[in-house]
Amino acid sequence: MKAKVLDNLCIGCGACAALVPDEFEINDDGVACAINDSVSEDNKELVIDAKENCPTGAISVE
Ligand code: SF4
Numbered sequence: 001m002k003a004k005v006l007d008n009l010c011i012g013c014g015a016c017a018a019l020v021p022d023e024f025e026i027n028d029d030g031v032a033c034a035i036n037d038s039v040s041e042d043n044k045e046l047v048i049d050a051k052e053n054c055p056t057g058a059i060s061v062e
Contacts, residue, residue, distance in 0.1 A: 002062050003034040003047050009058035016050040016059060023047055032058070 003023060005016075010031040016024040017032055023043050027033045039047050039061070051059040 001039045001044055001047070002037070003039050003051075004060045004062070005032045005034060006058045006060065007031040007033070009056045010054075011056055011058075013055060016054060019050045019053070020046040024050065 005024070007029070012026055012030040012032065014026055014032070017026055020043055023035055023039055023046070024032050025035055047059075047061060051061055
């Protein structure tokens with residue numbers, strides 16, 4: 001599974017990075033980005049939670 005952040009939608013609230021710090025971080029531009037090429041097995045559920053709870057729908061998973 002891959003996670004992506006659409007940085008034109010992200011408002012940099014930090015919720016995803018707080019929920020799954022191993023998978024998301026806020027970059028120097030103040031928006032979130034996925035840290036890893038693919039989501040670890042252990043973090044899949046949390047990444048889906050982050051996607052569902054992103055206030056702007058900026059996270060996609062494939
Ligand atoms: S939860 Fe959504 S809006 Fe907030 S930092 Fe993450 S991707 Fe951006």
